[in-house]
Amino acid sequence: MGQTKDSGSEERPKWDNKAQYLLTCIGFAVGLGNVWRFPYLCQIYGGGAFLIPYLIALVFEGLPLLYLELAIGQRLRMGSIGVWNSITPLLGGLGIASSIVSFLVSIFYNTILAWVLWYFFHSFQNPLPWSQCPLNDNLTGYNVECEKSTPVNYFWYRETLNITPDIETSGSLQWWMVICLASAWCVVYICFIKGIESMGKAVYVTATFPYLVLTIFLIRAITLPGATDGLVYLFTPDWETLKNPQVWLDAATQIFFSLSVAFGGLIAFSSYNAERNNCERDALLVGIINSATSLYASIPIFSILGFKATTGYNACLKENIMSLTNYFEISDQNITVENYKQWFDHLNETFPDKVFSLNLRECDLQTFLDQSASGTGLAFVVFTEAVIEMPGSQVWAILFFVMLFSLGLSSMFGNIEGVLTPINDLKLVPKCIPNELVTAILCLISFLVALVFTLGSGNYWVEVFNSYVGSVPLLIIAFFEIIAVIYIRGMKTFSEDIYFMTGRRPNIFWKACWMVISPVMLLVVLVAYVIIQAQTHPTYHTWNPDYERFPQTQVKPYPDWVFAIILLLCVVPVISIPLVAFYKLICRVRNSSSRANLNPYCNGGFQADT
Amino acid sequence: MINLSSEIAYDSVWTGLNILQSAIISAQLRFLLSLLLSVEMLEKIILLLCCSCAVAQHLCTPDASDGYKVRLSIKTALEGQAYEWNENEMFLFRATLAFAMRNHIREQKFEVSNIIVCNETPRVSFWFVVTSPESTSVLIGKEDVEEAVRKSRNRINSAFLLTDKTLEFIGILPTLAAPVDPDTPPWLIVFGVVMGIVGAGIILLLVSSVVQKKRKNEMTDDEENCEETRVKTVENGSVGEGVYNMSFSDDERFTQM
Numbered sequence: 001m002g003q004t005k006d007s008g009s010e011e012r013p014k015w016d017n018k019a020q021y022l023l024t025c026i027g028f029a030v031g032l033g034n035v036w037r038f039p040y041l042c043q044i045y046g047g048g049a050f051l052i053p054y055l056i057a058l059v060f061e062g063l064p065l066l067y068l069e070l071a072i073g074q075r076l077r078m079g080s081i082g083v084w085n086s087i088t089p090l091l092g093g094l095g096i097a098s099s100i101v102s103f104l105v106s107i108f109y110n111t112i113l114a115w116v117l118w119y120f121f122h123s124f125q126n127p128l129p130w131s132q133c134p135l136n137d138n139l140t141g142y143n144v145e146c147e148k149s150t151p152v153n154y155f156w157y158r159e160t161l162n163i164t165p166d167i168e169t170s171g172s173l174q175w176w177m178v179i180c181l182a183s184a185w186c187v188v189y190i191c192f193i194k195g196i197e198s199m200g201k202a203v204y205v206t207a208t209f210p211y212l213v214l215t216i217f218l219i220r221a222i223t224l225p226g227a228t229d230g231l232v233y234l235f236t237p238d239w240e241t242l243k244n245p246q247v248w249l250d251a252a253t254q255i256f257f258s259l260s261v262a263f264g265g266l267i268a269f270s271s272y273n274a275e276r277n278n279c280e281r282d283a284l285l286v287g288i289i290n291s292a293t294s295l296y297a298s299i300p301i302f303s304i305l306g307f308k309a310t311t312g313y314n315a316c317l318k319e320n321i322m323s324l325t326n327y328f329e330i331s332d333q334n335i336t337v338e339n340y341k342q343w344f345d346h347l348n349e350t351f352p353d354k355v356f357s358l359n360l361r362e363c364d365l366q367t368f369l370d371q372s373a374s375g376t377g378l379a380f381v382v383f384t385e386a387v388i389e390m391p392g393s394q395v396w397a398i399l400f401f402v403m404l405f406s407l408g409l410s411s412m413f414g415n416i417e418g419v420l421t422p423i424n425d426l427k428l429v430p431k432c433i434p435n436e437l438v439t440a441i442l443c444l445i446s447f448l449v450a451l452v453f454t455l456g457s458g459n460y461w462v463e464v465f466n467s468y469v470g471s472v473p474l475l476i477i478a479f480f481e482i483i484a485v486i487y488i489r490g491m492k493t494f495s496e497d498i499y500f501m502t503g504r505r506p507n508i509f510w511k512a513c514w515m516v517i518s519p520v521m522l523l524v525v526l527v528a529y530v531i532i533q534a535q536t537h538p539t540y541h542t543w544n545p546d547y548e549r550f551p552q553t554q555v556k557p558y559p560d561w562v563f564a565i566i567l568l569l570c571v572v573p574v575i576s577i578p579l580v581a582f583y584k585l586i587c588r589v590r591n592s593s594s595r596a597n598l599n600p601y602c603n604g605g606f607q608a609d610t
Numbered sequence: 611m612i613n614l615s616s617e618i619a620y621d622s623v624w625t626g627l628n629i630l631q632s633a634i635i636s637a638q639l640r641f642l643l644s645l646l647l648s649v650e651m652l653e654k655i656i657l658l659l660c661c662s663c664a665v666a667q668h669l670c671t672p673d674a675s676d677g678y679k680v681r682l683s684i685k686t687a688l689e690g691q692a693y694e695w696n697e698n699e700m701f702l703f704r705a706t707l708a709f710a711m712r713n714h715i716r717e718q719k720f721e722v723s724n725i726i727v728c729n730e731t732p733r734v735s736f737w738f739v740v741t742s743p744e745s746t747s748v749l750i751g752k753e754d755v756e757e758a759v760r761k762s763r764n765r766i767n768s769a770f771l772l773t774d775k776t777l778e779f780i781g782i783l784p785t786l787a788a789p790v791d792p793d794t795p796p797w798l799i800v801f802g803v804v805m806g807i808v809g810a811g812i813i814l815l816l817v818s819s820v821v822q823k824k825r826k827n828e829m830t831d832d833e834e835n836c837e838e839t840r841v842k843t844v845e846n847g848s849v850g851e852g853v854y855n856m857s858f859s860d861d862e863r864f865t866q867m
Contacts, residue, residue, distance in 0.1 A: 121797035121804075183801065186808045193815045326681065329731035333685035434823075436816060 012077060013196050015272055020200040022282065024269055025070075027207035027410025029260050029290040032112065032379075035407060039234070039298035040374030041254055045247045046238030051295075053242070053251035058291055061521045062255040064513035065478055066266070067283035072485055073267035074279050075497040079421030080264030083271075087489045093580030094480055095422055098264030100573040101473050102418030105263070107446050108465040109415060110188065111453040112376065113408045114181040116401050118160055119380065121180075123397035130155035131388045149551035152385045157543045160380070164456035165544040166556055167464075171456015178454050185447045188412055192420075192439050196272060199413050206406040206413075213403035214297055217396075221303035224390070230306015233369045234298060249532070252525045257470060259290055262478040265414030268421035278502045301378075308386040309368035316363035320344075323358050375466075376459075379404060416442070463540060464558075468566050472533075473573040475526040479519060480577060486514050538566070669749055670728040670739045676749040678759075679780040681735040687776035695734045699770075700727060704738075706769045707759075711740055711750070714758035718743050756782050 015021040042050050076083045081095030122129050133146035133154060141147075146154035157163045164171040191202040221227055241247050260266065270279060314337055321335045324347060335343045348355045373382045379400075387396045419442060423429065429438055453462055485494055491514070495505045506514075541553035558566070670677060680703075685692045693699070704725040711720040720743055730736040740750040759766065759782050767777055774784035 117804075118797075121800045124800050125796050179801065183805050183808065186805065186812065190808055190812050190815065193812065194819065198815070325733065326735075329733040329735060331732045332683045332734060434819075436819060 013272055014274075015196065016200055018277075020203065021269065021273060022285065023203045023207040024196075024200065024410075024413065025266060025282070025286045026289050027203050028265055028269070028414030029258065029286055030207070030210070030293045030407065031258075031260070031411035032404065032408050033254075033258055034290070034294040035297045035301065035404070036375055036378040038254065038258070038294040039301045040372055040378065041250055042298055043234055043302070043372050045244075045250065046236075046241035047233070048235045048237035049239050049241055050247065050251065053248045054255060054291070057248075057252045057255040057521075058287060060513060060517050061252060061525075062259050062261075062291075063283060063287045064510060064518045065256075065261045065482070066259055066287050067280060067510065068482065068485055068514065069261055069266045070270040070279040070283050070286075071494070071498055071501065073270035074273045074275070074277060074501060077271045077275070079268045079271060079425040080418065081422040082425040083267055084484060087484050089584045090581045091480065091484045091488070091577070092584065093577035094477060094484065095264065096576040096580065097473065097477050097573045098262060098267075099419050099422045100576065101469065101477065102263050102265065102415045103446070104465065104469045104569070104573070106412060106415035106419065107450045108453060108462050108469075109408065109412060110184050110446070111181060111450055111458070111462055113405060113412070114177065114184040114454075115160065115376070115380065116404045116408065117184055118176070118180045119384070120398065120401035120405065123394055123401060126394060128384075128388060128393055128397060129159070130384050131393075145545050148545075150385070152381050152388075153551065155384075156380045161459050162456055163459055163543050165546065165554075166542050167457050167460040167540065167562055168559055169457060173451065173454055174456070174458075177458070178451065181447060181450055181454055185443050185450075187409065188416065189440060189443045191409070191413065192416055192443075193436055195420075195435055195439075196417075199417075203410055203413065206410040209406045210403045211293075211296075213399050214300060216399065217300040217304070218296075220390070220396070221300040221307070224303060224307040226307045226310025227303035228306065229310060229365065229369065230302040230304070231299065233306065234302040245528070246532075249525060249528050252521065253471070253529065255291075256478070256525070257474070258294065259287060260411065260414055262474045262481060263414060264418035264422070268417045269414070271421070276501055276503075280498070280502055280506070301383075304383065304386045306369065308382065308389070309365060309371070311386075311389050312368045313363055313365045316361050316368075320360045320363065323360060324355075327354070327358055376462075460540060460542070464562065464566060465569065467538075468569050469573075472526070472529065472570045475522060475529065476574045476577075479522045479526065482514065482519050482522070486519075491515060538563070669741065669747070670726040670737060672729050672737050674737065674739055676752050676755070677737045677739040678752075678755060678782065679735060679737050681733065681778040681780065682770070682772065683776040683778075684734065684770075684772070687772050700730075700736075702769060703727075706762075706766050707738065707740070710758045710762040710766060711755070713762055714754065715750075760785065 015024075072083055072087075076086050078086065079095070080098045081092060084094040085092040130152045133142040133151045135141070136143050143154070145158060149157075161177075162171065162174050191199050191206075222231075270282075273279075317337050317340055321337070321340060324330070324343065325332065325335055328347065328351075344355075371382075383400065384397065387393050387400065390396050416439075420439065423438065423442075424435075452458065455461075491511065495511075499505045537557050539555050539557045542556050544550065544554045547554040672679070682695070684695065701722065704722045704727060707725045708720040708722050711724070712718075720740070724741045724743055724746075725738055726741060727736050727738045740755055742748040742750055759779055763774065763784065767773055770777055
């Protein structure tokens with residue numbers, strides 16, 4: 001008789017409140033790229049002028065895609081695989097592609113977090129370990145490799161990565177990196193242990209803490225000497241760059257990857273929402289906050305870079321001053337940074353050959369400002385160098401690395417969600433295995449695969465993954481997403497969905513973007529991207545101490561087997577789209593031919609996943 | 611007769627005069643000699659002195675083989691509290707260096723006069739050499755001076771409130787500070803703390819979810835027991851009692867296919 005049983009499908013988990021949902025989406029979108037990719041692009045593409053293509057891409061490409069994903073996830077209330085299966089089983093491969101891309105991205109992304117953890121652990125020392133060179137073996141001088149480059153570079157390339165001269169030399173597993181990686185995955189696991197219940201609480205911290213730290217840094221940075229030079233350099237618009245098509249391409253790709261669309265994570269997050277939720281406002285909020293964060297982050301970053309350039313310039317001048325003072329036996333501190341120019345001109349007039357023999361360095365503030373860096377170079381080399389010069393270095397280093405960790409962790413949530421939700425929706429694991437175990441197994445498998453990045457050549461592999469996994473496959477997936485929703489599901493049905501959820505139909509702007517502008521932009525960006533990548537054999541920068549122009553990085557081409565892996569990485573995620581379509585077509589053909597053998601118990605109406 | 615006595619008298623007077631003359635002459639000669647001798651002595655002394663001065667000056671020259679150049683950057687080191695470099699400071703330097711030499715070569719007692727300084731410039735830089743206390747024309751070798759300075763470098767620096775970088779001995783490299791090597795690297799300590807907290811959190815959450823599940827299972831068991839007893843009561847009891855029949859109240863939950 002009455003036996004209470006868990007009903008066939010567990011109730012779908014829900015967000016505790018709207019703020020959790022918004023913070024999770026914002027945290028997913030706002031990641032490391034906002035801090036270390038956008039300011040770099042701003043700098044190399046003529047400062048303020050870059051904002052124009054960036055904002056155009058945001059309005060016409062980023063926001064429509066974001067709105068589309070949030071709306072479809074909320075309406076169909078399933079993870080990425082379920083959603084595309086519902087729209088049409090032929091495009092079920094889209095969800096699989098999203099999951100594979102999310103998995104691959106989460107693997108190398110967490111390795112970056114492991115590096116951030118390593119630096120965080122080392123920030124509790126005085127003096128900071130990257131501020132001075134270690135001594136060589138017989139304690140007579142400094143380590144040779146460190147002396148030729150800088151202590152910061154040495155700490156990053158040798159003591160952190162223990163990098164090999166090229167990608168072919170694999171080196172061995174670096175034990176310290178392995179335990180940092182293990183701790184990074186443990187932190188991810190503990191936040192995910194109860195699904196979105198625990199994650200939703202964790203985002204209160206991980207999504208808001210970076211803003212707090214950025215504000216603290218902003219206040220500190222603009223009071224540093226040379227900050228205004230950096231800011232002026234960043235924001236001075238160079239309108240000529242707008243004529244370069246590469247700028248538009250980079251703006252479109254930056255907006256696309258910055259918003260983290262096509263990962264499947266956003267669809268999963270919005271599927272836990274209440275049915276009638278204003279997703280239009282959510283999409284606008286998330287998109288605008290993401291871009292505003294990029295801008296907000298670039299101010300302290302560039303103030304600090306300006307400070308670093310000024311310090312470097314002053315150090316260069318002081319070197320020259322010391323040479324002149326010592327050679328001409330002038331009284332100490334008679335030549336200062338302020339009157340260096342007059343003294344130099346005077347001495348050069350009276351003793352030109354002697355001054356020439358001193359080989360003084362050319363000190364130009366512009367050269368120091370031009371030393372730009374993005375990605376890991378910005379965080380682990382340039383910024384750490386600047387932090388040494390600031391009073392109270394340990395505090396700033398700790399704050400900076402905790403901020404990077406929160407930024408990365410909140411993005412990791414989206415990636416993991418993009419893998420877990422399809423697993424749960426597809427019911428790939430039997431009911432008896434609890435969710436915690438599934439999450440643990442996923443974290444363990446990811447950790448084991450990510451051990452590749454702890455080898456000596458790990459950094460080169462991270463670069464490979466970063467450049468090729470998170471680029472072309474995502475563009476293809478996003479393109480098919482728009483086609484699936486707008487053309488296969490139909491603009492009319494989708495408008496009805498939105499009317500059901502928000503109470504009004506999408507206006508002409510959204511319709512125009514979805515139907516024409518965004519797909520065209522995506523296609524153009526995709527084709528241009530592929531063409532530009534295919535034009536040159538890809539190369540990479542290596543840290544080779546035996547290079548004759550060391551400490552400059554040596555540029556080497558990728559060997560053929562790495563090139564094959566790159567192609568695999570681009571193709572394997574998206575191959576599932578045609579494969580699944582093909583498979584479903586065959587099934588349909590077979591079903592239609594075997595209509596006579598219909599099993600009365602086979603109820604086609606319930607075959608689809610509930 | 612008178613001629614003979616006058617001759618004898620004349621002779622005696624002449625010899626007497628001669629003797630006197632010779633005595634005077636010898637006295638003069640002796641006086642002259644002694645004068646000469648004293649002048650010679652004086653000259654020798656003067657010569658010696660001059661020689662030694664010349665030798666001393668001659669000992670201390672720029673690029674002397676046993677000398678070192680010293681360079682001070684007082685204003686760079688002390689900024690507002692910089693002191694003037696004058697004769698007294700130079701005296702202190704020579705005294706400190708004599709102290710350093712005494713510390714190194716314990717048998718000999720070096721004095722301030724053994725440290726000879728030359729070629730001072732407004733930079734504040736100069737050359738110095740060290741002479742041996744036993745013989746001022748002999749210089750102490752370069753290696754000994756270097757050792758002495760190295761040993762007492764700290765004391766020399768503190769006497770002038772300067773550091774290795776602002777009080778330079780050109781040619782004597784400062785010994786690099788030995789790196790502080792703690793037994794456990796500090797980063798492992800931080801790592802241990804963080805991992806301990808994370809591990810404890812994981813275990814706590816897992817245990818709490820297992821406990822929750824057990825409680826839920828127990829509750830569902832209780833409900834099943836409740837239903838069975840309720841059913842029994844209905845079957846045994848009278849019709850009019852109307853006990854709420856649990857087994858049919860939750861029908862909407864049984865959405866099995």
